[in-house]
Amino acid sequence: MAEVEPFPDDTADFGDFVRNEDEETDFEVVVEPWYKYDMKETQHVFYPVCLGEVLNERYLVEHKLGHGGGSTVWMTRDLQDKRDVALKVLALGEWSDDETYMQDVIIQNVQDTSHLVTYLGVLVFPLIGPCLNPLMLGKMSMITRMSAARQLLEGLENLHNAGIVHRDLNERNCMWGMAPLDHNRSAKYKVLDRPIKQIIPYVDLWKQGELEFYLGDFALAKKLSDPVTQHGLPPSKFCSPDRLHGKEPSFACDMWIYMIIFAVLYLEFTPFHTIMDGGIIGGITASLGPLPEEWKGLYVYSEPLDLWYDQDRKPNPRFDLPTTIAYYRPDADLFERHHVLSIMSKVFTYNIEERLTATQLLRDPSFRAIMDRYGC
Numbered sequence: 001m002a003e004v005e006p007f008p009d010d011t012a013d014f015g016d017f018v019r020n021e022d023e024e025t026d027f028e029v030v031v032e033p034w035y036k037y038d039m040k041e042t043q044h045v046f047y048p049v050c051l052g053e054v055l056n057e058r059y060l061v062e063h064k065l066g067h068g069g070g071s072t073v074w075m076t077r078d079l080q081d082k083r084d085v086a087l088k089v090l091a092l093g094e095w096s097d098d099e100t101y102m103q104d105v106i107i108q109n110v111q112d113t114s115h116l117v118t119y120l121g122v123l124v125f126p127l128i129g130p131c132l133n134p135l136m137l138g139k140m141s142m143i144t145r146m147s148a149a150r151q152l153l154e155g156l157e158n159l160h161n162a163g164i165v166h167r168d169l170n171e172r173n174c175m176w177g178m179a180p181l182d183h184n185r186s187a188k189y190k191v192l193d194r195p196i197k198q199i200i201p202y203v204d205l206w207k208q209g210e211l212e213f214y215l216g217d218f219a220l221a222k223k224l225s226d227p228v229t230q231h232g233l234p235p236s237k238f239c240s241p242d243r244l245h246g247k248e249p250s251f252a253c254d255m256w257i258y259m260i261i262f263a264v265l266y267l268e269f270t271p272f273h274t275i276m277d278g279g280i281i282g283g284i285t286a287s288l289g290p291l292p293e294e295w296k297g298l299y300v301y302s303e304p305l306d307l308w309y310d311q312d313r314k315p316n317p318r319f320d321l322p323t324t325i326a327y328y329r330p331d332a333d334l335f336e337r338h339h340v341l342s343i344m345s346k347v348f349t350y351n352i353e354e355r356l357t358a359t360q361l362l363r364d365p366s367f368r369a370i371m372d373r374y375g376c
């Protein structure tokens with residue numbers, strides 16, 4: 001058996017408890033809801049992980065990285081292989097089989113996985129940095145942001161070339177790279193901020209107790225040729241209107257979401273409002289005009305509005321793409337606005353046959369013009 005590393009440092013310091021109600025309220029905004037740990041509330045109960053705990057007699061939990069619908073993800077020290085890794089702890093009853101299967105398919109079929117988060121072992125991943133947070137973008141240079149847009153598109157192109165559609169691109173699955181961390185925990189906490197922690201309240205616990213950019217979470221990914229499609233849609237602010245009208249997953253729906261992420265990187269905001277009548281489709285049709293008439297009756301949720309399909313309706317000049325770009329990026333000159341509008345218009349189209357593919361977009365003159373301008 002491999003020699004196991006002693007604890008990286010001998011202090012019992014694993015972060016700070018919240019100190020008052022204000023901190024508790026701030027904390028609860030960013031963490032998973034507590035009921036997720038309550039067996040009485042959900043069958044898919046989360047395992048309550050403690051900082052400082054050693055999981056599987058091997059992974060020392062040093063920090064929290066995030067959570068999804070079916071898992072929490074932790075920065076852990078692999079005491080056996082002596083490296084920092086991200087460990088995904090699945091909720092009870094959530095199976096890793098689909099994600100493990102897709103990880104194997106990706107490793108076997110995708111030629112260049114350099115911008116994809118592929119696993120080191122079941123549910124053990126290389127440690128990547130924080131996910132895409134629009135609030136952090138203001139502090140980043142346009143060079144970094146546009147370089148991320150290019151790297152993400154290249155990752156997607158490699159996935160699509162292998163016949164795989166991601167299906168769940170969103171801000172939480174797009175992550176910045178991270179330089180290797182110092183071995184010492186207090187040095188790690190200097191770089192990452194100290195963890196803030198809280199004893200899980202109210203719940204009857206069942207157990208006491210030039211940056212790289214990456215695309216991860218392949219739980220919903222599928223080979224387009226596979227006959228079975230696992231149920232699931234991305235968050236609606238990212239979902240393409242064709243998917244919201246029952247169309248099959250396609251490379252084109254990944255491209256729509258890619259363009260939402262490109263817009264977030266460029267504008268710092270999502271391009272379509274979700275507060276209009278009918279939510280995201282209200283925002284999309286205000287910006288781009290009516291959906292195809294033949295989609296009427298196919299909306300996957302309840303209460304579609306007739307005006308979404310009203311062919312006489314024009315884009316609202318307060319919310320159309322040129323106005324949105326000018327509003328969020330008043331600093332950009334006409335050259336840049338022209339090319340960004342051209343890029344967005346070629347992907348934000350309802351006709352999936354016309355929507356540019358990843359390869360076409362990488363070669364598109366306007367995409368190239370923006371990348372060239374920022375030296376990406």
Ligand SMILES: Nc1ncnc2c1ncn2[C@@H]1O[C@H](COP(=O)(O)OP(=O)(O)OP(=O)(O)O)[C@@H](O)[C@H]1O
Binds near residue numbers: 066086117126
């Ligand atoms: N390798 C990694 N390095 C750093 N952080 C990560 C890594 N993998 C995941 N994370 C963080 O954990 C979060 C949840 O991970 P992930 O999306 O894979 O979980 P999930 O349960 O499959 O989510 P979903 O409900 O979206 O399918 C991510 O948004 C990200 O912030």
